[in-house]
Amino acid sequence: MTEYVTEHTHPLAYHRELKSLTRVDLANLIGEAAKRRGLRSGTDKHRVRKWEVCGVTPEAETQVYIAEALALPVELVAPDDWPNWLPGSDGGVVPLGPCSTVTALREALSTAMERLERRTFLTISGTALTALAAAWAAGGGTALAAQLQGDKRVGDDTVTLLEDTSRQLNGLVTEQRQHVTALLDAHLETVANLIANGRYDRATGLRLHALAASLAQTVAWHRFDHGHHTAAAKLWIAGLHSAHATGDPDLGAAMLGDLAYQAAWRKDHTTAASLLHHALTRTEHPAARSLLHLRLARTLASQGEKRPALRALKAAEHQLGATTGRPLPAWCAWMSQADLAVDSGQALLDLGETRQAHQLISDGQALLPTTRDKTRGVFLTYQAASHLQLKEPERAAQAATEALNLSRRIGAPRCEHLVRELLLAFQPYSSANGVQELLDLAAA
Known part of the structure; x- marks a missing residue:
């Protein structure tokens, strides 16, 4: 299974790097934790190095200080582990x-806040993601309780303001939403701080956790669209934790579905399929199930598994048309016949059913609302690919050029990446109308 980042290191060194702490800094913070108890710690940078490099295990009491120094809950400390x-x-x-x-x-x-030039000391393995999904699928967990201790009480007005503002920011069209990434980051950090340090009743706690999950999902997509895959995965994982605390299985399935989409994007279809199978065990709303089945069909088709992929497509179509008295989850409210048609077409394209695939992709493109520019750009790249397979380079170049111009206008580098993946296939048709113009535009 795919390893998302190749650098391996000791978990303690990883946490130091996350907080930009030197070994001296960590030793000083451990000393302060001991001093708060009226004790002294003999920890220095050499001792920290022994823990990280030489495999030395700190004493149980020191491990508590380490947790405090890293701002981790002391409940996590297990000295024997x-x-x-x-x-x-x-x-x-x-x-x-x-x-x-x-x-x-x-x-x-x-x-997510790390500067791009910093090294990321983190490996997110497909095996670990699958284990996390299995734990979620098993259900259970502790019901969210009121947090009766905290710096200050979190009132309804504060949560309502954060909810309303988050909806407004996320409701912006793609071209404008690219300008508010920092605001969304700040909102998520504010909500995380309220959950950690605020005082609130159970109802408010549920709202805060649901908002944290929604914000984490939105910010994750921003990072993913810009190729920051580790940050995106960590944000979706955090969203899963927040959703799990609310007891909303559809919200948790949303995070697993997005992690699966990322895994498929990175060609790790084994992990993607596993995550989706786990997500489907608890997903309840038909629209949510339709989206997950559609993603499963895409990843199965990418592996050439024709019969399972076709079964998943049939399930996606059936579930999208199903009626229910339950409200539509906000995270899949955009799911439509256009998405079903285009993604079904892309699955069929991977299975070699070019003519039918091309028709579905064209039909879905026509159905897509004008407000969904980023999705339109992605669909245009699918359309270009289907034209190429039909040996229609002029139409392919037209669709790819439109996708490239659109992606640059709205700030969607992921869509531009899809276009660039097609450029090699255009090389044999350099004399066809529009192809050289496309290649020049891509090089500009």
Whole structure:
């Protein structure tokens, strides 16, 4: 299975790097934790190095100080399981648990806020993601309770303001939403801080966790669209933790579905299929099930598994038309016949059914609302690919050129990446109308 980042390191060194701490800094923070108890710590940078490099295990009391120094819940400390209790040591994934939400959110925010030039000391393995999905699929967990201790009480007006503002930011068209990434980041950090430090009743806690999940999902897509895959994965994982705390299985399935989409994008179809199978075990709303079946069909088709892919497509079509008295989850409210047609066409294209695929992609493109520019750009690249398979380079070049111009206008580098993946296939048709213009535009 795919390893999302290749650098391996000790979990303690990883957490130091997340917080930009030197070994001296960490030793000083451990000393301060001991001093708050009226004690002294003999930890220095050499001792920290022994823990990270030489495999030395810190004393149980010192492990508590380490947790405090790294702003991790002390409930996580398991002295006999050093360093495995440190979040992220299991393949870069924080395990689900009653104290896991804040840890996952802080870890995701730390990763997302890293400067691009910094090295990321993190590996997120497909095996670890699958294990996390299996734990979620098993259900259970501790019901979210009121948080009766905290710096200040979190009132309804504060949560309502954050909910309304988040909806407004996320409701912007793609071309404008590219300008508010920092605001969405700040909203997520604010919500994470309220969950960690605020005082609130159970109803408010549920709203905060649901908002954290929604924001984490939105910010993850921003990072994913710009190729920041580790940050995106950590944010979707944090969203899963937040959703798990609310007890909303459809919201949790949304995060697994997005992680599966990312895995498929990175050609790790084994992980993608596994995540989707786990997600479908608990997904309840028909529209949500339709989207997950559609993604499953795409990843199965990419592996040439024709019969399972066709069964998944049939299930996606059936579920999209199903009626229910339950409200439509916001995270899949955009799912439509246009998406079903185009993604079905792309699955059939992968299975070699070119003519039928081309027709479905063209039909879906015509059905897509004008407000969904980013999706239109992606669909145009699918349309270009289907024209290429039909040996229609002029039409392919027209669709690819439109996709490239659109992606640059709205700030959608993921769509531009899809166009660039097609450029090699255009080379044999350099004399066809529009092809050289496309190649020149891509080089500009």
